[in-house]
Amino acid sequence: MPIRPVRGHGSWLVDEDGAEWLDAYGGHAVASTGHSHPDVVRAIAEQAEQLLFYSTAVPLPQREALAEALAERCPAPLGRVFLCNSGAEANENALHLARRHTGRQTIVSVRGGWHGRTVATLACTDGARYEEAARRAGIPLSRKVPFDDVAALDAAMDDRVAAVLVEPVQGFAGARDCSPAFLAAARRLCDERGAVLLFDEIQCGVGRCGAFSAAEAFGVTPDALTFAKGLAGGLPIGAVVASPMLTDALVPGDLGSTFGGGPVPCAAALANLAVIERERLIENAVAVGEQLARGAKSLGVRKVSGRGLLLGLHVDRSAVEVQRALFARRVLTGTSTDPNVLRLLPPLSFSSREADLLLAALEEVLG
Ligand SMILES: Cc1ncc(COP(=O)(O)O)c(C=O)c1O
Known part of the structure; x- marks a missing residue:
C-alpha cells in the first residue's frame, strides 16, 4: 500500500507528510477498536511499567482474567483457553488438540480457506503455491472440499478424519460467508x-x-475456535478456546509457549475487550456494515458478501484497480483471491460518517 504511516487514531492513519488516510483495511482486521485506542495504549504502558513479562511458569492475574473473559464470551461448552502469539500458532495448536483427542491424522478443510503458513496450517490453507510448498516439504495435505458443499463434506469424512477446519466467513477468499446450513451439517x-x-x-x-x-453469529458451536488479529487491538496474540472434551487429558507441558499469555498482550486484550463492550462496537459493526452494503449496492456493486464489518464488494471490474483508485483518494481497502472482490475490514468503530466518506470515494471511482 502506498503509505508510510507514522500515526494512527480511530479509523485514520497519518502519513509522513501529515496527510490523513481513511483506513477501511484496519491493519488487516487487527485495529478492532481503532488505531492506538487510548484505553489500550494506557493498559499496555501501565502493565509494562508493573511487570513486562513472566512466562507460564507462574500464574498471572492478567492471563487468568483474559481466559475468563474469553470463556464468558464464547458459547458453552467452549471454556478452556490456551494463549499464544499469532493466528497460525493458535490454529496449529487447535489441530494438535484435535489429532491428540481423536488419535487420527487427516484434516478436512474448505476451498478458499486461509489458515496460516506454519507446517500444520500450510497443509490446510488453500492455494496452489501453499499446496506446492507443503508438498515439497513432505507435509500431508488436508482434504479440501468445495466451498459450502455439504455433499462433498459428507463424502470426505471417513474414519481417518480428525477434524474439519472452517472459516465461517472466509476472509482472504473475499469475505465469503458459509451458509448456516453448511456449518450445521459440519457439526452433525x-x-x-x-x-x-x-x-x-x-x-x-x-x-x-x-x-x-x-460461532454465536451462525448459531453453531464448534469443539474449538481460534482468535488472533483483533483480540488485543495491535499486540501479537492468539487464543484457542476449546471444549473441555479436547483438553481434559492434557498435562502441564503438553501445550506451551514462552511468550504466550504474557502480561502485556493480556492487559491489552482485556482493555480492548472492555472498549468493544463499552462502545457497543459489535452493534456498531452490524449497523455500519449494513449501511456500507446498502450504499455499495446503490452504486451498482453487484453483490455484497460477508457479515458485519468483514465485507466483500463484488465489482464488475478489477478489484485491484478499484483499490488503486481509492488509494489515490487516500482510502485504504483490501483485495482478495477473487479478482473482482474488494474487501472491507475496517475497525469495528468505523463510524457512519466514515462509511459515507468511503462510499463517496467509491462513487467517484465506480461512477
Ligand atoms: C483466517 C485466518 N487464519 C489464520 C491466519 C494466520 O494468522 P497469523 O498471520 O497471525 O499467523 C490469518 C491471517 O491472515 C487468517 O486471516
Whole structure:
C-alpha cells in the first residue's frame, strides 16, 4: 500500500507528510477498536511499567482474567483457553488438540480457506503455491472440499478424519460467508463420524461478524475456535478456546509457549475487550456494515458478501484497480483471491460518517 504511516487514531492513519488516510483495511482486521485506542495504549504502558513479562511458569492475574473473559464470551461448552502469539500458532495448536483427542491424522478443510503458513496450517490453507510448498516439504495435505458443499463434506469424512477446519466467513477468499446450513451439517457430520469441528475465527471473530464469536453469529458451536488479529487491538496474540472434551487429558507441558499469555498482550486484550463492550462496537459493526452494503449496492456493486464489518464488494471490474483508485483518494481497502472482490475490514468503530466518506470515494471511482 502506498503509505508510510507514522500515526494512527480511530479509523485514520497519518502519513509522513501529515496527510490523513481513511483506513477501511484496519491493519488487516487487527485495529478492532481503532488505531492506538487510548484505553489500550494506557493498559499496555501501565502493565509494562508493573511487570513486562513472566512466562507460564507462574500464574498471572492478567492471563487468568483474559481466559475468563474469553470463556464468558464464547458459547458453552467452549471454556478452556490456551494463549499464544499469532493466528497460525493458535490454529496449529487447535489441530494438535484435535489429532491428540481423536488419535487420527487427516484434516478436512474448505476451498478458499486461509489458515496460516506454519507446517500444520500450510497443509490446510488453500492455494496452489501453499499446496506446492507443503508438498515439497513432505507435509500431508488436508482434504479440501468445495466451498459450502455439504455433499462433498459428507463424502470426505471417513474414519481417518480428525477434524474439519472452517472459516465461517472466509476472509482472504473475499469475505465469503458459509451458509448456516453448511456449518450445521459440519457439526452433525463431525458428531456422527467422531471428528472434531474447528472454527478459524482469526479474521471473522472478536465481534467482527455480528456477535463476539462467529460461532454465536451462525448459531453453531464448534469443539474449538481460534482468535488472533483483533483480540488485543495491535499486540501479537492468539487464543484457542476449546471444549473441555479436547483438553481434559492434557498435562502441564503438553501445550506451551514462552511468550504466550504474557502480561502485556493480556492487559491489552482485556482493555480492548472492555472498549468493544463499552462502545457497543459489535452493534456498531452490524449497523455500519449494513449501511456500507446498502450504499455499495446503490452504486451498482453487484453483490455484497460477508457479515458485519468483514465485507466483500463484488465489482464488475478489477478489484485491484478499484483499490488503486481509492488509494489515490487516500482510502485504504483490501483485495482478495477473487479478482473482482474488494474487501472491507475496517475497525469495528468505523463510524457512519466514515462509511459515507468511503462510499463517496467509491462513487467517484465506480461512477
Ligand atoms: C483466517 C485466518 N487464519 C489464520 C491466519 C494466520 O494468522 P497469523 O498471520 O497471525 O499467523 C490469518 C491471517 O491472515 C487468517 O486471516
